[in-house]
Amino acid sequence: MNEIFLDTETTGLSFKDGHRIVEIACIETKELIPTGNVFHRLINPCRSVPDEAFKIHGFSEEFLSDKETFDKIADDFLNFVKGKKIIIHNANFDIGFINGELDLIKKELIENKFVVDSLDLARNKFPGASNSLDALCKKFSIDLSRRFKHNALLDCELLREVYINLVDAKEPKFNLLSNNLEQKIIHNKNYNKDIVNISDDEIKLHKEFLKKELKKNFY
Numbered sequence: 001m002n003e004i005f006l007d008t009e010t011t012g013l014s015f016k017d018g019h020r021i022v023e024i025a026c027i028e029t030k031e032l033i034p035t036g037n038v039f040h041r042l043i044n045p046c047r048s049v050p051d052e053a054f055k056i057h058g059f060s061e062e063f064l065s066d067k068e069t070f071d072k073i074a075d076d077f078l079n080f081v082k083g084k085k086i087i088i089h090n091a092n093f094d095i096g097f098i099n100g101e102l103d104l105i106k107k108e109l110i111e112n113k114f115v116v117d118s119l120d121l122a123r124n125k126f127p128g129a130s131n132s133l134d135a136l137c138k139k140f141s142i143d144l145s146r147r148f149k150h151n152a153l154l155d156c157e158l159l160r161e162v163y164i165n166l167v168d169a170k171e172p173k174f175n176l177l178s179n180n181l182e183q184k185i186i187h188n189k190n191y192n193k194d195i196v197n198i199s200d201d202e203i204k205l206h207k208e209f210l211k212k213e214l215k216k217n218f219y
Helices: 051-057 070-081 091-104 118-125 133-139 152-166 179-187 200-214
Strands: 003-010 021-030 033-042 085-088 115-117
Touching: 003 051, 003 070, 003 091, 003 152, 021 051, 021 070, 021 091, 021 152, 033 070, 033 152, 070 091, 085 091, 085 152, 091 115, 091 118, 115 118, 118 152, 133 152
Parallel strands: 003 085, 085 115
Antiparallel strands: 003 021, 021 033
16 A cells, blocks of 8 residues: 655644635655656635634635635546555544535545554653644754745655655665666676786785885874
């Protein structure tokens, strides 16, 4: 099962209070390695954006006014996350908004069985400590220099790095060789074929050099 790292930005703290999603981002991974598949949308919330929310993400009502509404992107979103493990930091917040939006347009809701909350993992691992995404990035020495404002797509990237540390997984290594390229290398018999022969005089000079240099105190 592939993983989805998901984050949203909203107009406020509660869907029940009339707030809406303004940005949603998902990064797909396989065994925590990005597949290159990304879902990212800015969304017209069809309402005002309070100053408190604008200060956090920087999306104004005017800027969002020509973006698609959630109902227009819902099917693409559901198809992107379907059948995949969804990893979210403070999942109750994001799932509350997403399912609220989906319920309004009579679409299937996200089931909790597919959701992993990295905040719960962090609280179990570091009880009593601050476990915000920023705090965890600092704890794990993850670069935050690009995070001037909250941005759902960037936060997904940061969350992947945090999650790898939370589950004590080794940083996945990218397979830089495609199968075709790998086969070409395996069947190419000419690589590294030349053998360099060292003469007796060169060996002798090398030994004399080592004896001379090792007598020096480099420290």
